[in-house]
Amino acid sequence: MKITFFGHATLWIETDGKSLLVDPFISGNEKASDKIDIRELKPDYILLTHAHNDHTLDVEAIAKNSNAIIVSNFEIAMYYEAKGFQVHPMNHGGNWNFDFGKLKYVIAVHTSSFGDGTYGGQPGGFILSSEGKNVYIAGDTALTMDMKLVPLTAKLNLAILPIGDNFTMGVDDAITASEFVECDTVLGCHYDTFGYIEVDHREAIGKFKAAGKKLHLLEIGESMEV
DSSP states (O other): OOEEETTTEEEEETTTTTEEEEEEOTTTOOOTTOOOOGGGHHHHHHOOSSOOOOHHTTHHHHHHOOOOEEEEEEHHHHHTTTTTTOEEEETOEEEETEEETEEEEEOOOOBBBOTTBBOOOOOOOEEEEEEEEEEEESSSSSOOOGGGGHHHHOOOOOEEEEESSSSSSBBBHHHHHHHHHSSEEEEESOSSSSGGGGGOHHHHHHHHHTTTOOEOOOOOOOOOOO
């Protein structure tokens, strides 16, 4: 499984011959828009953790160009189905076996609404199981005791956690989250995009190292293997 960081919380995942795009916010991200051309992205699936603009901005443009199936909670799925897109609705606690592997939709603590004010349902995250690996995509979330349920579902190889603080967990809570989900290898996301969520990289990596954990902070366009 190969994961490429496209900035903010946007991820490109290649697994079992399929491509998954998570929370596409590229054209509106000054740090990513000159590096990634959304017209060239043709994912098989688009995974959405919640409806906020910084996670859904490029969904329609990319889905039109790729015929990707949009996977999210019921409200978000129905929002896009009404616009003519292919969708697969899920809700908390639900599992589904796709042609790339299995997804479980899990709890996140955040808010969720579209830019036009439409209710985006309850936010969530995903546990992706594919190619014998398990990856937790937390989405935008606070630290929550529900994270302790994650190891009951899967033994994780990677936890993808927000670290930018202010709107989500910060570094210290992300370290605790990694303990709750029992995964010492973390890919940070939702940081540095704008002023509220800027992170001192050296300090963040050092705190994780002191806790006996590894924090990956990828450059935009950089990849890692799981």
